[in-house]
Amino acid sequence: MIENTATRHHQNFLQVIHSYYQLTKPRIIPLLLMTTASSMWIASQGNVNPVLLLVTVCGGTFAAASAQTINCIYDRDIDDQMERTRHRPLVSGRVQPSHALIFAIALASLSFTLLAVFVNLLSALLTMSGIVFYVGVYTHLLKRHNPANIVIGGAAGGIPALVGWAAVTDTLSWAAWLLFAIVFLWTPPHFWALALMIRDEYAKVGVPMLPVVAGNVAATRQIWVYSWLLIPTTFLLSYPLQVTGAVYTCIALILGGFFIKKAWVLLHNPDDKQLARSLFLYSIFYMMLLCAAIVVDSLPLTHQLIISILDLIQ
Numbered sequence: 550m551i552e553n554t555a556t557r558h559h560q561n562f563l564q565v566i567h568s569y570y571q572l573t574k575p576r577i578i579p580l581l582l583m584t585t586a587s588s589m590w591i592a593s594q595g596n597v598n599p600v601l602l603l604v605t606v607c608g609g610t611f612a613a614a615s616a617q618t619i620n621c622i623y624d625r626d627i628d629d630q631m632e633r634t635r636h637r638p639l640v641s642g643r644v645q646p647s648h649a650l651i652f653a654i655a656l657a658s659l660s661f662t663l664l665a666v667f668v669n670l671l672s673a674l675l676t677m678s679g680i681v682f683y684v685g686v687y688t689h690l691l692k693r694h695n696p697a698n699i700v701i702g703g704a705a706g707g708i709p710a711l712v713g714w715a716a717v718t719d720t721l722s723w724a725a726w727l728l729f730a731i732v733f734l735w736t737p738p739h740f741w742a743l744a745l746m747i748r749d750e751y752a753k754v755g756v757p758m759l760p761v762v763a764g765n766v767a768a769t770r771q772i773w774v775y776s777w778l779l780i781p782t783t784f785l786l787s788y789p790l791q792v793t794g795a796v797y798t799c800i801a802l803i804l805g806g807f808f809i810k811k812a813w814v815l816l817h818n819p820d821d822k823q824l825a826r827s828l829f830l831y832s833i834f835y836m837m838l839l840c841a842a843i844v845v846d847s848l849p850l851t852h853q854l855i856i857s858i859l860d861l862i863q
């Protein structure tokens with residue numbers, strides 16, 4: 550009997566932890582952190598201090614988790630009505646909104662303190678501006694009111710790249726803003742592809758996502774335009790900025806080629822949900838590999854490999 554009660558308490562405790570974990574929308578955070586890490590990588594010319602990297606990534610994790618939790622509190626009414634979101638902890642009543650708010654404030658405070666004390670004030674303030682922008686501008690002002698919601702909201706997603714740069718250099722440079730621009734321009738194709746898949750759900754709750762208000766044809770045209778803005782922008786890191794080299798440029802070219810191809814096929818089949826899904830999944834893979842390419846590009850081993858290959862050819 551006592552053993553049973555203890556097991557039940559243990560299970561309840563794990564369920565509570567899991568509910569709070571779910572509040573933070575944890576699957577999105579690793580990619581945000583990859584943009585921070587790759588920005589730190591370039592800013593330190595491949596010699597990033599591992600402790601600084603760890604602390605910055607922890608600060609970024611807490612901040613993103615805080616922002617997502619506040620978003621869950623704010624959007625719990627519409628989350629309740631959409632299949633994709635109806636199992637979230639605040640909707641199903643597993644966490645009280647007031648408890649979630651305390652959790653979010655604690656996470657934001659922890660993030661600010663960690664970054665301000667162990668990294669620098671600029672990175673801490675930028676991170677807080679990320680939370681304010683995502684919650685105040687995207688979630689409150691735009692998401693339910695303006696079809697340009699995610700175009701402007703994409704700026705919040707670009708902030709972790711700025712944070713990474715600021716963490717290393719205590720300033721922002723052209724390269725930092727370029728990384729910001731890459732995430733900013735990537736966000737519309739990433740999100741509209743998903744919105745094409747679940748357009749009816751957004752329509753049901755009255756969220757004016759582009760495919761809902763302008764139709765699939767207009768949305769796929771916009772995806773096409775943003776893809777063409779994104780891909781050339783990724784090359785600017787190599788030329789004229791010269792913060793990345795040949796390996797990055799080759800990988801960016803191949804990845805970009807597939808991006809354009811998928812956007813092109815979708816442009817000609819705007820109602821095909823499978824193609825929209827394929828672009829959505831690819832957009833995530835694309836950003837992961839682009840960040841990885843930035844890191845690989847600067848490794849001494851890569852340089853040695855290229856020199857060996859060039860020697861072999863000659």
Ligand code: HEM
Nearest residue numbers: 576577580581584633699702703706707732736740743833
């Ligand atoms: C305003 C900007 C953005 C919007 C509106 C948006 C929206 C979404 C939505 C609705 C999902 C589906 C999540 C789910 O199934 O619950 C998703 C998935 C995802 N997003 Fe975004 N996103 C945005 C920006 C970003 C950024 C900047 C990143 C990272 C750099 C990112 C990374 C991801 C990842 C990794 C997933 C897949 C998560 C999974 O496996 O379920 N997103 N996004």
Ligand SMILES: CC(C)=CCC/C(C)=C/CC/C(C)=C/COP(=O)(O)OP(=O)(O)O
Nearest residue numbers: 577612613616676679680683705706708709
């Ligand atoms: C520096 C810092 C902390 C920056 C914050 C960056 C951040 C949290 C970006 C997240 C973008 C995102 C996944 C939006 C989805 O919101 P949604 O409300 O449209 O998604 P939903 O429909 O799944 O609720």
